Amino acid sequence: MSDLIEIQSQIEKLQKQASDIKAREFGKTVQDILAKMQAFGITLKDLQPGKARGAKGKAKATKVGKAGAGxxxxxxxxxxxxxxxxxxxxPNGEGWSGRGLTPRWLTALLVDGKTKEDFAIKS
Structure with missing residues (x-):
């Protein structure tokens, strides 16, 4: 039973030490955060839940700064x-822009010996 009392006493001492450290370093930490926010152009809006710039691995556009050309x-x-x-x-009115994979209708016609130029739209 004395072990439990000793452990609880140690917990209280450690919690007080943690509280003292937090109180001492609070101002310095706030200043560090503000300096980093200013350096990276972070606003309070950026810190709102659901507004993160790096959500799902994609960075959203940032404000234009001195070094932010473009x-x-x-x-x-x-x-x-x-x-x-x-x-x-x-032949059945299908269209293809020439981008991406060749459509099935054109692939089948190419196999039959036709050329893409046979189906080119004349402008």
């Missing part, structure tokens, strides 16, 4: 991919 501002709109006009038209 960096998008945080509120900049994302680029939207526009559809690409078809360069090839199949």
């Amino acid at each position: 960096v998008k501002p945080a509120g900049a709109p994302k680029k939207v991919a526009l559809p690409v006009a078809a360069k090839y038209r199949g």
